[in-house]
Amino acid sequence: MGMTHVTIQEARARIAPYITRTPLLRLRALDEYLGCEVYAKPECLQVTGSFKYRGAMNKILSLSDDQLQRGIVAASSGNHGKAVAYAARMLGVKATIVLPHTAAQVKVDTIQKWGAEVVRCELAERFEVAQRIADETGGAIVPPFNDKAIMAGQGTAGLEIAEDCPDLDAVVIPVSGGGLIGGVSCALKATLPKAKVYGAEPAALPRWTASLAAGQPTSVEKKATVADALVSLIPGDACFPYVAQNVDAFAAVDEEFILKGTKLIVSEGKLVCEPSSGIGAGAILQGLIPVSETDKLCLFVSGGSVSLEQLGNL
Amino acid sequence: MGMTHVTIQEARARIAPYITRTPLLRLRALDEYLGCEVYAKPECLQVTGSFKYRGAMNKILSLSDDQLQRGIVAASSGNHGKAVAYAARMLGVKATIVLPHTAAQVKVDTIQKWGAEVVRCELAERFEVAQRIADETGGAIVPPFNDKAIMAGQGTAGLEIAEDCPDLDAVVIPVSGGGLIGGVSCALKATLPKAKVYGAEPAALPRWTASLAAGQPTSVEKKATVADALVSLIPGDACFPYVAQNVDAFAAVDEEFILKGTKLIVSEGKLVCEPSSGIGAGAILQGLIPVSETDKLCLFVSGGSVSLEQLGNL
Incomplete structure (x- = not known):
């Protein structure tokens, strides 16, 4: 559609x-x-x-209950990561945010404060790592734009x-x-x-x-x-x-x-x-x-x- | 009233x-x-x-046509001076703004750009100077708050x-x-x-x-x-x-x-x-x-x- x-x-x-x-x-x-x-x-x-919160929220609310129970995964060190973590918290859904080692500590702290699990990796690997976590857990990826x-x-x-x-x-x-x-x-x-x-x-x-x-x-x-x-x-x-x-x-x-x-x-x-x-x-x-x-x-x-x-x- | x-x-x-x-x-x-x-x-x-623009505009619009023709005077190096100068320009009224020698040049420039006449004086004298100009010209003082x-x-x-x-x-x-x-x-x-x-x-x-x-x-x-x-x-x-x-x-x-x-x-x-x-x-x-x-x-x-x-x- x-x-x-x-x-x-x-x-x-x-x-x-x-x-x-x-x-x-x-x-x-x-x-x-x-x-x-x-x-x-x-x-x-x-x-x-x-504005990232609008899209993240719409995507997460469009997932099935089954998918939501398995959690959501996103890779982003910026506004998208914050948006997904906060939306997950509001909806009581488990979120894993994949952040590069280069991400500022203040962003890591904010995302963790909102209850998301943070996984660190190399910058170039972040989408792969997110996909691997989604595959292992059956969780849904919340992509940044595409x-x-x-x-x-x-x-x-x-x-x-x-x-x-x-x-x-x-x-x-x-x-x-x-x-x-x-x-x-x-x-x-x-x-x-x-x-x-x-x-x-x-x-x-x-x-x-x-x-x-x-x-x-x-x-x-x-x-x-x-x-x-x-x-x-x-x-x-x-x-x-x-x-x-x-x-x-x-x-x-x-x-x-x-x-x-x-x-x-x-x-x-x-x-x-x-x-x-x-x-x-x-x-x-x-x-x-x-x-x-x-x-x-x-x-x-x-x-x-x-x-x-x-x-x-x- | x-x-x-x-x-x-x-x-x-x-x-x-x-x-x-x-x-x-x-x-x-x-x-x-x-x-x-x-x-x-x-x-x-x-x-x-x-917000100073609200009060300045209301005051100026409350003056008689006679008063407006003789111009308006205000003493202020800050937001009030800018508000009076801009309101006067919008209404096609002559404004004189009394500024202390200590006022930042950028404020002087802004007020002059809006067509107001700027008179400089010592900080402590500014209200006296404004009153003297009003007395001489028959113009109306636009006070900052009282x-x-x-x-x-x-x-x-x-x-x-x-x-x-x-x-x-x-x-x-x-x-x-x-x-x-x-x-x-x-x-x-x-x-x-x-x-x-x-x-x-x-x-x-x-x-x-x-x-x-x-x-x-x-x-x-x-x-x-x-x-x-x-x-x-x-x-x-x-x-x-x-x-x-x-x-x-x-x-x-x-x-x-x-x-x-x-x-x-x-x-x-x-x-x-x-x-x-x-x-x-x-x-x-x-x-x-x-x-x-x-x-x-x-x-x-x-x-x-x-x-x-x-x-x-x-």
């Missing part, structure tokens, strides 16, 4: 008791910098601090944006593997067909720009980026067709502008956001997305995993 | 075309730290970055809180001269009589604790505080009776807890707030305000005037 507007609506009803229905914020202070009427979807205020239930969960944020601003002109969404933009673009094109949907990815890792040009998921060379939550080297094959159909254009944003966009959202927008979320504002500052003064534009602020020290260094 | 629920409602209609109707945010991530259901009124997202139209403007935020959470149990408001809490407590007691209203002031400058004990505005000794927007030495005499009638209790918060509260709102609440706004969370962390697990409590986040460098130093 595919992901559709209907499966996103079903996801919304399913996860409603657990998530924060985040508002759409009007960030007037950003208008003069970005040249349009600026709104933000502040998923930094979502439970566990990012899954229709995950995408439908993330898409619920799109339904909320459409409800809150029916005359929206455009939304800019940070992109890595494609789970968030896959769901949100599907929801928006069904509810606000005239609104443009733009993706923003690091210019250092232009997998979507490359893949859409090639007509299929195409991997790019590994490079460093300050947008440390947007590091997939290849689009998810489950996400690719939805993104190809529903996204109007992609911007490949330079590191300098990712940081400028982040700084703008924090210092003028007054929202704590990670560089991976500031990339949308960066795309506009770099002139990669066309806007006019009367456009109502929504920045998707996907998460706030950034330390006070990092903020100081901006 | 006094300030009443009715004059606050009139203020609301008057300023509605100009202000941001800020939402009430649910900050679930703070529940475990503060021991209750935490909400925030994010006036850091208000036009000019603080005025019923200013209070009524700030009170509009209270009407919004009551609308957004009709079963609110308590609100905690940062306090300096009393303009904000005077208006908001009046609005809340009229709309949600069961909700408790708490004021939070720096323990270093306990003018409200002292004044309420004395039964009249009483000044305290000048001392430094990290809450640099809460430095009035004496309550406003126009504010005092409203606060005495409508506020349930005051908390005098230690410097250490002002900083802890600020850090909590930024790092876990994901809102950029100045120490003068973090004081409410600090009051609860210090155990000065009684809360229970099922209480719905609103932190009034009054402004976000804080640099990235200051955030890094938290």
Whole structure:
């Protein structure tokens, strides 16, 4: 079964008791910098601090009772790991989170505090290790993005944006593997067909720009980026067709502008956001997305995993 | 004429075309730290970055056409000066802002960018200089807090809180001269009589604790505080009776807890707030305000005037 507007609506009803229905914020202070009427979807205020909780919750609630009894497994040192651990706790399900030895201790502590079992391994082995645990226990893997239930969960944020601003002109969404933009673009094109949907990815890792040009998921060379939550080297094959159909254009944003966009959202927008979320504002500052003064534009602020020290260094 | 629920409602209609109707945010991530259901009124997202714009706009819109033609004058190096300059620009009125020589150049630049004339003087002389300019030009002074139209403007935020959470149990408001809490407590007691209203002031400058004990505005000794927007030495005499009638209790918060509260709102609440706004969370962390697990409590986040460098130093 595919992901559709209907499966996103079903996801919304399913996860409603657990998530924060985040508002759409009007960030007037950003208008003069970005040249349009600026709104933000502040998923930094979502439970566990990012939109990842929507998809993880929808996926877990879509599993059978049998599967839930055998537990769930996820590999992620970032927002996805936190989201899965917290969702499992809320639902009384056993979770195992596979974390690389390089994961920060504070993340390990948080995930353990929420009752998940933590298994450490080498960074490159983490998906293998997760699969092995799932095979041994009969538990279900909760993947970070390449899954229709995950995408439908993330898409619920799109339904909320459409409800809150029916005359929206455009939304800019940070992109890595494609789970968030896959769901949100599907929801928006069904509810606000005239609104443009733009993706923003690091210019250092232009997998979507490359893949859409090639007509299929195409991997790019590994490079460093300050947008440390947007590091997939290849689009998810489950996400690719939805993104190809529903996204109007992609911007490949330079590191300098990712940081400028982040700084703008924090210092003028007054929202704590990670560089991976500031990339949308960066795309506009770099002139990669066309806007006019009367456009109502929504920045998707996907998460706030950034330390006070990092903020100081901006 | 006094300030009443009715004059606050009139203020609301008057300023509605100009202000941001800020939402009430649910900050679930703070529940475990503060021991209750935490909400925030994010006036850091208000036009000019603080609630001050509400009162300034209401005051200016209450002046006669004659007065407006002669211009307006305000003395403030902080949020109030920015609010008056911006409101004047929106209304096409000439504004003169009196700033001490110690004011940061970035604030001077911002205020000038908005078209206001800036007059520099010694810090201690600023109110005298403003009065002299008003006398010479026939212009009207827009005071920072000790005025019923200013209070009524700030009170509009209270009407919004009551609308957004009709079963609110308590609100905690940062306090300096009393303009904000005077208006908001009046609005809340009229709309949600069961909700408790708490004021939070720096323990270093306990003018409200002292004044309420004395039964009249009483000044305290000048001392430094990290809450640099809460430095009035004496309550406003126009504010005092409203606060005495409508506020349930005051908390005098230690410097250490002002900083802890600020850090909590930024790092876990994901809102950029100045120490003068973090004081409410600090009051609860210090155990000065009684809360229970099922209480719905609103932190009034009054402004976000804080640099990235200051955030890094938290």
